[in-house]
Amino acid sequence: MNFYLLFKSLHLIAVISWMAGLLYLPRIFVYHSEASHHSQKQVFKTMERKLYNYIMMPAMLLSWLFGVLLIYSLGFDIFKEFWMQIKIVSVLILTHYHFMLGRYLQDFKTDNNRKSSRFFRIINEVPTIILIVVVFVVVFKPLI
């Protein structure tokens, strides 16, 4: 059994699921911040809680777990490589962004959101930019 390839496949599955949530949750926040009816808000709260707790949180933990197992398989010397340094900074920003969304989710849960829908539209671009950076960096790594 080639554990390196197994970890890489599982890493990619987890990363795709995590990214799906990171891109979709702020979209729900956009609609939630514009909603005025109580029943609408309740639906958004359920969608947000389930997405964050049952998809994003496990996917984030599994992305890290299999990412760290890949680092272990390849040897810690990969931290000397420039592509890995860019990647690690990018995924730390992404992880910080993940927990920031968790704080906004709590604000919505208690009907204390003060941010505008425009704010959520803008921050929605953060994971898109990081996704582009990370994919280019891991694909072009032999040249970096």
Ligand code: HEM
């Ligand atoms: C959560 C922390 C993460 C860690 C510790 C991590 C670490 C790693 C490592 C060590 C590899 C193996 C590279 C190689 O085989 O040379 C890898 C592969 C990969 N990672 Fe991550 N990663 C993380 C998150 C992400 C994220 C968020 C994305 C996408 C947005 C991503 C996309 C990829 C891709 C596409 C590959 C395959 C590269 C290839 O086959 O050459 N990773 N990751």
